[in-house]
Amino acid sequence: MTGPLRIGFIPLVDAAALIVAVDKGFAAAEGLDVTLVREVSWSNVRDKLNIGLFDAAHLLAPVAIASSLGIGHVKVPIVAPFSLGVNGNAITVTPALHAELMAHLDGDRFDPMATALALARVVAARRKAGAEPLTFGMTFPFSTHNYQLRFWMAAGGVDPDEDVRLVVLPPPYMVESIASGHVDAFCVGAPWNSIAVDLGIGHILHFVSDVLVRAAEKVLAVRQSWADKKPDALAALVRACARAADFIEQNHEDAARILAQPDRIGVDAEVLKRTLDGRLKISPDGTFRDSPRYLLVGREGAARPEKIQAAWLYAQMVRWGQTPLSSEALSTAMGVFRPDIYDAALGTQGQARDAAIGAFAGPPFAADDVVGHLKSFKIGRWTA
Amino acid sequence: MSAEQSPKIVIVDESPIRAAILEEGLREAGFTGVVHVSEMQGLLARIYALDPDVIVIDLENPSRDVLEQMFQVSRAVRRPIAMFVDQSDAASIQASVEAGVSAYIVDGLKKERIKPILDLCISRFNAFSKLQDELERTKSALEDRKVIDRAKGILMKMKGFTEEEAYVLLRSTAMREKKKIGEIAQSILTASEMLK
Numbered sequence: 001m002t003g004p005l006r007i008g009f010i011p012l013v014d015a016a017a018l019i020v021a022v023d024k025g026f027a028a029a030e031g032l033d034v035t036l037v038r039e040v041s042w043s044n045v046r047d048k049l050n051i052g053l054f055d056a057a058h059l060l061a062p063v064a065i066a067s068s069l070g071i072g073h074v075k076v077p078i079v080a081p082f083s084l085g086v087n088g089n090a091i092t093v094t095p096a097l098h099a100e101l102m103a104h105l106d107g108d109r110f111d112p113m114a115t116a117l118a119l120a121r122v123v124a125a126r127r128k129a130g131a132e133p134l135t136f137g138m139t140f141p142f143s144t145h146n147y148q149l150r151f152w153m154a155a156g157g158v159d160p161d162e163d164v165r166l167v168v169l170p171p172p173y174m175v176e177s178i179a180s181g182h183v184d185a186f187c188v189g190a191p192w193n194s195i196a197v198d199l200g201i202g203h204i205l206h207f208v209s210d211v212l213v214r215a216a217e218k219v220l221a222v223r224q225s226w227a228d229k230k231p232d233a234l235a236a237l238v239r240a241c242a243r244a245a246d247f248i249e250q251n252h253e254d255a256a257r258i259l260a261q262p263d264r265i266g267v268d269a270e271v272l273k274r275t276l277d278g279r280l281k282i283s284p285d286g287t288f289r290d291s292p293r294y295l296l297v298g299r300e301g302a303a304r305p306e307k308i309q310a311a312w313l314y315a316q317m318v319r320w321g322q323t324p325l326s327s328e329a330l331s332t333a334m335g336v337f338r339p340d341i342y343d344a345a346l347g348t349q350g351q352a353r354d355a356a357i358g359a360f361a362g363p364p365f366a367a368d369d370v371v372g373h374l375k376s377f378k379i380g381r382w383t384a
Numbered sequence: 385m386s387a388e389q390s391p392k393i394v395i396v397d398e399s400p401i402r403a404a405i406l407e408e409g410l411r412e413a414g415f416t417g418v419v420h421v422s423e424m425q426g427l428l429a430r431i432y433a434l435d436p437d438v439i440v441i442d443l444e445n446p447s448r449d450v451l452e453q454m455f456q457v458s459r460a461v462r463r464p465i466a467m468f469v470d471q472s473d474a475a476s477i478q479a480s481v482e483a484g485v486s487a488y489i490v491d492g493l494k495k496e497r498i499k500p501i502l503d504l505c506i507s508r509f510n511a512f513s514k515l516q517d518e519l520e521r522t523k524s525a526l527e528d529r530k531v532i533d534r535a536k537g538i539l540m541k542m543k544g545f546t547e548e549e550a551y552v553l554l555r556s557t558a559m560r561e562k563k564k565i566g567e568i569a570q571s572i573l574t575a576s577e578m579l580k
Contacts, residue, residue, distance in 0.1 A: 040445065040446040041446050041447075041448040041449045042452075043451075043452050043486070047477065047486075050477075051481055053482070074477065139449065140449050140452065141453055167428065168450045169450065170447060170449050171446075173447075176425075177425075180425065182425065182426065
């Protein structure tokens with residue numbers, strides 16, 4: 001049906017559907033001959049997808065949008081017909097910052113408004129004492145991690161560009177950076193938060209699902225031109241990923257074993273299973289926390305790329321000054337997410353569940369009122 | 385930077401040999417301000433301290449994402465940096481990605497001044513990987529020869545062949561089965577191991 005496909009991925013748990021689709025034979029069953037290529041940076045994944053060295057890729061949802069809009073880089077229209085993961089990130093802080101936050105906390109420690117306000121107090125206290133600003137690590141300028149950290153701290157009155165430092169760190173360097181004191185906190189996907197906790201050098205402060213009930217994280221991305229040329233291969237790829245996502249949700253243990261292979265994620269299967277189970281050790285003292293919303297791979301309609309998610313991500317790019325607001329750009333951004341291709345490939349119709357963002361602060365997000373969203377927050381760098 | 389001065393180039397590469405090859409090439413071409421950075425911790429701070437006009441990084445380096453931050457206009461960024469591509473430069477990005485190298489330039493530096501630098505990086509990176517391939521090939525050729533010698537020895541012992549006859553049998557079998565002589569020799573070693 002189609003020639004061999006090369007698909008790039010970054011070793012993170014939300015590449016699971018893609019990895020299992022290949023390693024468990026779902027892709028072959030669809031007549032696809034897929035080679036997965038492990039990559040070391042999002043820049044590489046983006047460039048190799050853009051120039052055609054990859055047919056498809058596991059990609060940060062905001063990168064797919066930025067690429068289609070030509071923000072910060074060459075403009076290459078991207079299509080995302082499948083959502084590889086919803087949520088899955090966490091905010092991890094050093095034991096020292098955790099103690100400071102808890103000392104300033106007024107409310108429940110899992111309430112993101114309470115922790116954001118505590119952060120504002122810590123920032124003020126540090127400024128008064130003449131201490132260096134806190135440094136937060138995240139994975140890429142166009143990443144959910146960047147926007148999630150900013151959304152959370154800004155709600156408490158912390159300006160992410162003025163009051164703290166936000167720096168990009170490759171996920172494999174996160175743990176090392178928190179250990180060496182280069183960063184005080186980071187927002188990253190699995191398994192890196194758990195690894196920091198296991199090493200006794202980090203506390204998981206929040207699952208990102210505390211901040212946003214439903215946040216598109218990674219997508220299956222292909223070039224628009226590729227999607228136009230190979231609709232059958234694309235539909236087959238979507239079906240293979242969908243079957244893999246179902247398999248993963250029903251077989252966490254088997255899935256974790258597949259993902260643990262050295263040429264895939266290459267991390268202990270037990271740690272990977274914790275992520276899939278949504279049962280994470282959050283503190284070096286052994287405290288566990290469960291959340292049914294920690295990482296969704298396919299369940300609750302998570303695999304369907306909902307346009308409202310693309311709109312929210314675009315709104316964050318505007319809010320933080322990465323691109324000016326334009327209704328044309330908004331509609332291009334929303335056009336990147338293709339639930340129609342998903343529905344056609346799988347014979348589904350319409351969205352399965354409420355796809356609302358469900359942020360802990362601000363009014364409910366509506367794709368047709370990005371200005372209203374932006375105006376509802378005091379802190380931001382947007383221009384109309 | 386004045387128009388006539390040699391631009392300051394920072395090479396971010398964890399491979400000291402490749403960085404040396406590239407640095408030498410750049411110096412030969414008259415680019416005198418070349419600094420090699422091999423330590424990835426605190427990379428951004430280091431780069432700001434060096435204040436380069438051009439940054440070259442290998443694509444196997446996860447720290448490439450760190451450099452992408454310099455496209456941004458946030459406070460963490462002092463000088464905006466752009467990738468050496470614009471919408472019309474698909475060919476140059478293709479060549480550089482395939483060679484395994486990427487270049488970032490400070491906004492405002494003229495494209496025609498950067499092009500020779502990037503071309504040089506691409507050719508040196510390609511030369512380096514060719515060198516590596518050759519090393520690999522030499523290594524595997526050596527391995528093959530050892531395996532063939534051992535297989536010949538087994539054939540001579542078991543079938544009373546001369547060395548010449550043993551080799552002829554290996555070669556004709558390889559031709560018939562459309563395999564490499566080394567592969568046939570390896571299967572003889574494996575079989576004799578099993579039949580021991």
